[in-house]
Structures are given as C-alpha cells and as structure tokens.
C-alpha cells in the first residue's frame with residue numbers, strides 16, 4: 622500500500638516536473654521576434670475620422686528568421702489598448718499599411734500598436750472628428 626502510494630506520488634511529481642519544463646518560456650533570442658519601431662503616426666500627427674493614412678514602421682533591421690511575420694495594428698488611447706483593429710493579416714516586412722481612421726472621440730492621446738509579438742507603440746498623436 623505504502624509503496625504504491627509513493628510510486629503514484631513519484632509519478633505525479635515527475636509529470637508535474639516535465640510539464641513545468643515544457644512550459645518554460647522560450648527566450649526572445651530563440652524566437653527571433655521582430656518588433657519594429659513605428660515611424661508614423663508620431664508626435665504632432667493629426668488624423669481626422671474616416672481619413673485614410675499609411676502607418677509606417679522601420680524594417681531596416683529584421684532578424685534572419687522572423688517568427689511573427691503576420692502583423693496587426695490596433696488603436697490605443699491613454700494607457701489602454703482598445704479593441705479596434707485598424708489592419709490585420711499583413712506581412713510585417715511591408716513597412717507600411719493603409720488604415721482608415723475609425724469613429725472615435727476626439728483625443729490627443731492616441732497611439733497605434735504594431736503587433737508582431739509583443740508589439741510596439743507609436744508616439745502619441747491626435748484624432749478628431
């Protein structure tokens with residue numbers, strides 16, 4: 622009885638240990654994440670609702686093996702990333718993508734988030750109706 626119990630405990634501990642080892646996060650270097658800086662919009666940019674604009678980012682230093690080739694752009698206001706997706710499923714090596722400014726309240730504290738993984742923010746800019 623005692624030995625069966627210990628064997629079960631040992632098996633459980635071993636399973637937990639291997640799960641823990643598998644769950645170990647992969648370092649950024651191993652994954653070759655590409656998180657390019659956003660160039661436009663930037664500080665001083667002024668967008669109007671419904672206009673079209675090219676969001677641009679710097680593709681001059683991509684890693685050799687990019688793991689996150691598919692990009693997505695979201696809108697951020699203040700310290701919160703909104704659920705608004707401005708563009709998605711584009712090649713991150715394009716360096717630009719055209720977006721339509723969504724209907725949002727006026728503000729000078731907007732940013733776009735370029736998501737690769739974990740993503741990068743633009744500087745703050747303004748949107749007005």
Ligand SMILES: *[C@@H]1O[C@H](CO)[C@@H](O)[C@H](O)[C@H]1NC(C)=O
Pocket residue numbers: 656657658659739740741742
């Ligand atoms: C975002 O871009 C800046 C340059 O503007 C860079 O220094 C930074 O490392 C990037 N962020 C991430 C998470 O890589």
Ligand SMILES: *[C@@H]1O[C@H](CO)[C@@H](O)[C@H](O)[C@H]1NC(C)=O
Pocket residue numbers: 673674675717719
């Ligand atoms: C975005 O850039 C492309 C390529 O330079 C250009 O053809 C297009 O007109 C631009 N769109 C806007 C809204 O400026």
Ligand SMILES: *[C@@H]1O[C@H](CO)[C@@H](O)[C@H](O)[C@H]1NC(C)=O
Pocket residue numbers: 685686
């Ligand atoms: C990139 O990937 C290829 C194929 O998987 C591999 O042979 C090469 O060593 C990788 N290069 C770097 C710098 O990780």
